[in-house]
Amino acid sequence: MRSANLNLCIFAAKYLNRVLKMSEVINIKKGLDIRLQGKAENIIGHAELPELFAIKPTDFHGVTPKLMVREGDQVKAGSVLFFDKYRPEIKFVSPVSGTVSAIIRGERRKVLEVVVKRDDANAFVEFPTADPGSLSRQEVIGRLLEAGAWPLIRQRPYDVIANANDNPKAIFISAFESAPLAPDCDFVVNGQEKYLQAGIEVMKKLCNNVHVGINADAASKPYLALKGVQMHKFDGPHPAGNVGVQISKISPINKGETVWVTQPQDLIIMGRLFLDGVYDSTKNILLAGSEVVKPAYYRTRIGACITPLVASNVKEGTIRYISGNVLTGKQITADGYLGYYHNQITVIPEGDYFEFMGWAAPGLGKYSVSRSFFSWLCSKTNYRMDANLHGGHRAIVVSGQYDKVLPMDILPEYLIKAIMAEDIDKMEQLGIYEVVEEDLALCEFVCTSKINIQEIVRNGINLMMKEMN
Amino acid sequence: MKALRKLLDNIKPHVQKGGKYEMFHSTFDAFETLLFVPNHTTKNGAHVRDAMDLKRTMAVVVLALMPAFFFGMYNVGYQHFLSLGQAASATFGEMMLEGLIKVLPIVIVSYMTGLGIEFIFAQIRKHEVNEGFLVSGFLIPLVLPVDIPLWMVVVATTFAVIIGKEVFGGTGMNIWNPALVARAFLFFAYPSKMSGDTIWISGLTEKAVDGFSGATPLAAAASGNISQFSMLDSFLGFIPGSIGETSTLAILIGAFILIYTGIGSWKIMFSTFAGGFLMAWVFNMVGANASMQVPALHHLCLGGFAFGAVFMATDPVSGARTETGKWIYGFLIGVFSILIRVFNPAYPEGVMLAILLMNTFAPLIDHFVVQSNINRRLKRATVKA
Numbered sequence: 001m002r003s004a005n006l007n008l009c010i011f012a013a014k015y016l017n018r019v020l021k022m023s024e025v026i027n028i029k030k031g032l033d034i035r036l037q038g039k040a041e042n043i044i045g046h047a048e049l050p051e052l053f054a055i056k057p058t059d060f061h062g063v064t065p066k067l068m069v070r071e072g073d074q075v076k077a078g079s080v081l082f083f084d085k086y087r088p089e090i091k092f093v094s095p096v097s098g099t100v101s102a103i104i105r106g107e108r109r110k111v112l113e114v115v116v117k118r119d120d121a122n123a124f125v126e127f128p129t130a131d132p133g134s135l136s137r138q139e140v141i142g143r144l145l146e147a148g149a150w151p152l153i154r155q156r157p158y159d160v161i162a163n164a165n166d167n168p169k170a171i172f173i174s175a176f177e178s179a180p181l182a183p184d185c186d187f188v189v190n191g192q193e194k195y196l197q198a199g200i201e202v203m204k205k206l207c208n209n210v211h212v213g214i215n216a217d218a219a220s221k222p223y224l225a226l227k228g229v230q231m232h233k234f235d236g237p238h239p240a241g242n243v244g245v246q247i248s249k250i251s252p253i254n255k256g257e258t259v260w261v262t263q264p265q266d267l268i269i270m271g272r273l274f275l276d277g278v279y280d281s282t283k284n285i286l287l288a289g290s291e292v293v294k295p296a297y298y299r300t301r302i303g304a305c306i307t308p309l310v311a312s313n314v315k316e317g318t319i320r321y322i323s324g325n326v327l328t329g330k331q332i333t334a335d336g337y338l339g340y341y342h343n344q345i346t347v348i349p350e351g352d353y354f355e356f357m358g359w360a361a362p363g364l365g366k367y368s369v370s371r372s373f374f375s376w377l378c379s380k381t382n383y384r385m386d387a388n389l390h391g392g393h394r395a396i397v398v399s400g401q402y403d404k405v406l407p408m409d410i411l412p413e414y415l416i417k418a419i420m421a422e423d424i425d426k427m428e429q430l431g432i433y434e435v436v437e438e439d440l441a442l443c444e445f446v447c448t449s450k451i452n453i454q455e456i457v458r459n460g461i462n463l464m465m466k467e468m469n
Numbered sequence: 470m471k472a473l474r475k476l477l478d479n480i481k482p483h484v485q486k487g488g489k490y491e492m493f494h495s496t497f498d499a500f501e502t503l504l505f506v507p508n509h510t511t512k513n514g515a516h517v518r519d520a521m522d523l524k525r526t527m528a529v530v531v532l533a534l535m536p537a538f539f540f541g542m543y544n545v546g547y548q549h550f551l552s553l554g555q556a557a558s559a560t561f562g563e564m565m566l567e568g569l570i571k572v573l574p575i576v577i578v579s580y581m582t583g584l585g586i587e588f589i590f591a592q593i594r595k596h597e598v599n600e601g602f603l604v605s606g607f608l609i610p611l612v613l614p615v616d617i618p619l620w621m622v623v624v625a626t627t628f629a630v631i632i633g634k635e636v637f638g639g640t641g642m643n644i645w646n647p648a649l650v651a652r653a654f655l656f657f658a659y660p661s662k663m664s665g666d667t668i669w670i671s672g673l674t675e676k677a678v679d680g681f682s683g684a685t686p687l688a689a690a691a692s693g694n695i696s697q698f699s700m701l702d703s704f705l706g707f708i709p710g711s712i713g714e715t716s717t718l719a720i721l722i723g724a725f726i727l728i729y730t731g732i733g734s735w736k737i738m739f740s741t742f743a744g745g746f747l748m749a750w751v752f753n754m755v756g757a758n759a760s761m762q763v764p765a766l767h768h769l770c771l772g773g774f775a776f777g778a779v780f781m782a783t784d785p786v787s788g789a790r791t792e793t794g795k796w797i798y799g800f801l802i803g804v805f806s807i808l809i810r811v812f813n814p815a816y817p818e819g820v821m822l823a824i825l826l827m828n829t830f831a832p833l834i835d836h837f838v839v840q841s842n843i844n845r846r847l848k849r850a851t852v853k854a
Contacts, residue, residue: 329516356474372732394641
């Protein structure tokens with residue numbers, strides 16, 4: 001009896017402690033969870049590392065690559081492939097050891113991909129190891145730049161690689177993803193807690209103010225164990241997991257302010273650099289989507305070619321491969337490469353068909369936020385959505401659609417119109433610093449007039465950067 | 470279906486740029502996309518998209534108008550036989566037939582005129598044909614008196630589409646609701662055909678039974694005779710008036726469809742009714758003349774109030790676009806509708822003018838809402854800096 005009481009007391013104390021520690025749950029009300037078919041179980045599929053890897057300069061906004069290698073050069077994991085012409089300290093390194101097998105160029109000889117063919121040596125460039133806590137801020141920055149891990153840190157506004165000379169107001173890490181079919185962030189860092197904490201130590205050297213956003217519905221065990229960070233609990237639909245939304249709830253970005261952001265698995269890569277002295281970009285990525293036979297997680301590295309993963313694992317038909325999620329990812333080919341910041345590959349039907357009187361049909365299997373298709377009759381289904389536009393481009397007609405899916409104090413329609421009019425002052429006034437493409441991805445999804453909102457937002461950000469420099 | 474697709478694919482090269490019949494490109498495109506949702510896919514950005522498009526949006530609005538439309542046809546017949554003193558002997562079928570004969574030509578003329586102009590403009594601009602007129606073309610007949618000469622429908626529709634919409638750049642760019650522009654045009658250009666007691670009932674001639682005036686309840690209200698129209702009749706719609714506006718019940722069914730599907734703004738509808746009720750209630754308190762004494766709820770069931778609130782005020786293009794703005798916009802429409810009704814001696818109905826007035830002011834309302842967002846942002850910055 002006594003021990004039962006004692007247990008109860010301990011439980012209560014623990015609970016109270018937890019409640020006090022993170023008393024506040026930030027409720028996100030606006031947003032949308034799109035339920036798609038092809039969700040993965042938490043299992044890691046077996047797959048050899050692919051033959052080919054590529055780093056794509058186009059994954060980084062505002063980077064003009066200056067090549068350091070030629071076709072046929074031998075490289076190790078951590079050897080510099082190219083650097084940014086305008087910020088030469090920012091280097092991009094090879095994820096594996098092997099030979100530079102191709103440099104793919106596009107229009108006007110723009111470098112699109114630097115492809116490395118992996119050898120079996122699995123050799124790493126050796127960097128000195130150190131406890132990040134014992135180094136100075138400058139030393140930490142120097143090591144990240146040197147080893148090519150710096151691009152893992154991005155800044156807001158603009159969503160570009162952080163400027164090492166800046167002193168950000170804070171660093172934000174979202175420890176969950178809420179996008180459709182997104183990977184489970186608890187699962188992907190499993191077993192890497194040591195490196196995760198080391199990554200946090202690195203961040204704390206860069207800025208004392210480190211915020212981690214966790215999901216109220218997830219266990220978040222690896223993240224709750226982190227030391228020296230400020231935890232924030234979020235609850236609600238996508239885009240609750242977007243770091244931009246979390247920033248806007250915790251400490252919105254004002255004019256002239258900079259914050260840095262990074263992702264959990266990127267922290268692990270940085271942690272390995274300091275603890276093990278290697279640039280080992282190994283991470284768990286998710287292969288999901290309605291057209292995948294067996295959706296699962298795979299252990300691979302940044303820039304991996306997706307062919308071995310999808311080769312005999314997708315269904316028949318015209319198929320779209322997306323590096324990233326269905327809302328913000330980039331379209332790639334079946335022999336394309338995982339994007340630098342992406343943690344998942346999504347495979348959906350292409351949907352390039354004509355549909356007879358589709359606008360008039362009851363539309364039982366069609367997903368819409370509006371209840372104008374009878375799919376609301378079966379609200380629990382997961383949808384097999386394709387990349388069909390479902391209509392033509394029109395002028396903006398319907399109002400209030402965007403507001404329902406953007407949980408920020410921003411008037412999306414007015415911001416978008418300001419960007420289209422290239423009105424710099426208005427863009428600034430309406431909050432261009434607070435958003436990046438992914439934050440408005442749902443606005444694009446719901447848009448009746450099929451406006452390419454993310455493209456417009458990027459154009460606006462690019463214009464802003466040009467204007468500010 | 471496959472044969473149809475094949476046919477379209479065969480015609481397509483001829484109407485595309487450089488083809489022999491290039492001038493029909495927009496027309497072809499309009500019919501093609503009407504028959505088949507195009508095979509366009511997303512490029513980058515959001516790869517999956519909501520199944521909703523403008524065609525579906527407009528189709529749902531037209532669907533929501535159906536109850537008012539069918540009741541309108543019935544009521545045209547009913548009022549006709551009522552005026553002849555044969556309401557009791559005429560069958561439902563006869564009434565519907567009378568309504569159909571009177572209403573259908575107006576609908577057809579409105580669509581033919583409007584769509585014709587839309588197709589021409591789309592071709593000149595090399596744009597796709599916009600779906601906006603699918604709704605406007607249906608709204609126009611519903612807000613007209615049944616005895617309107619068809620040539621007036623043509624003139625008004627032409628005016629509304631060209632001056633009300635296309636000069637601003639087409640669907641999505643107009644300042645005023647095109648259907649109301651058509652109605653306002655007729656009202657000011659041909660007042661004798663748009664007001665008075667004889668136009669609201671089809672075939673109202675000397676044959677009408679004694680004591681049947683044909684006046685609308687609003688005209689009756691102004692002269693203190695509202696008691697001849699019961700609240701129930703006004704709500705159900707067995708009263709003279711424009712074709713689609715009489716039955717508040719049918720309109721509310723439409724409102725339910727619009728709100729449930731998420732296409733019409735419930736905020737605007739609710740605040741319009743609230744504004745109208747409040748204003749009418751205030752007038753009840755004052756009670757200085759006959760129309761002030763009409764009970765507030767009864768006011769909302771008369772004339773075009775409900776129709777305007779549900780189908781006209783909620784037009785997203787000409788209405789307020791910010792969520793806060795919608796409350797203010799709707800509320801003021803309600804207030805002004807009743808205000809104009811009660812105080813304007815020339816014309817007993819105020820909804821049309823109230824909506825057009827608030828269409829004009831909607832950008833101003835939005836401006837203040839946007840400005841408050843901007844100020845909030847500025848304030849935040851100065852506090853922290």
